[in-house]
Amino acid sequence: MPEAYETRARNDGHTLNDLENILTRLKTALDRGDAQNADAAMEELRSMDGMRPSARELYFFLYNALLMGDTEKAAGGLDMWKILGRAG
Numbered sequence: 001m002p003e004a005y006e007t008r009a010r011n012d013g014h015t016l017n018d019l020e021n022i023l024t025r026l027k028t029a030l031d032r033g034d035a036q037n038a039d040a041a042m043e044e045l046r047s048m049d050g051m052r053p054s055a056r057e058l059y060f061f062l063y064n065a066l067l068m069g070d071t072e073k074a075a076g077g078l079d080m081w082k083i084l085g086r087a088g
Contacts, residue, residue, distance in 0.1 A: 019048065019055060023078055026062070030075045042066065 026041035028034075045059050058081055065074035 019045075019051070022048075023058075023081065027075060027078045030071050030078070033071070038066065038071075 022041050022044045026038055026045070029037035029041060042059075042062065045062070048055075051059070058077065061077050062074050065071070065077065
């Protein structure tokens with residue numbers, strides 16, 4: 001991870017590990033059909049400052065999928081994010 005982003009993430013009170021942990025909790029909640037924890041994870045994502053553009057795009061993708069009630073699409077997006085290594 002570029003040092004500049006790492007520094008910025010720390011200054012904003014968030015780290016890449018925070019992002020990965022939130023996405024993991026969101027995926028688990030989606031897999032279990034746990035709407036309350038999925039909503040909480042999305043709220044945490046929304047409140048993160050200094051997200052990279054790719055992470056922000058993922059947030060909007062997830063938000064749209066969940067707004068439309070398509071949890072499978074949201075879970076698939078999270079899987080692709082991890083496969084492509086964009087979270088780490």
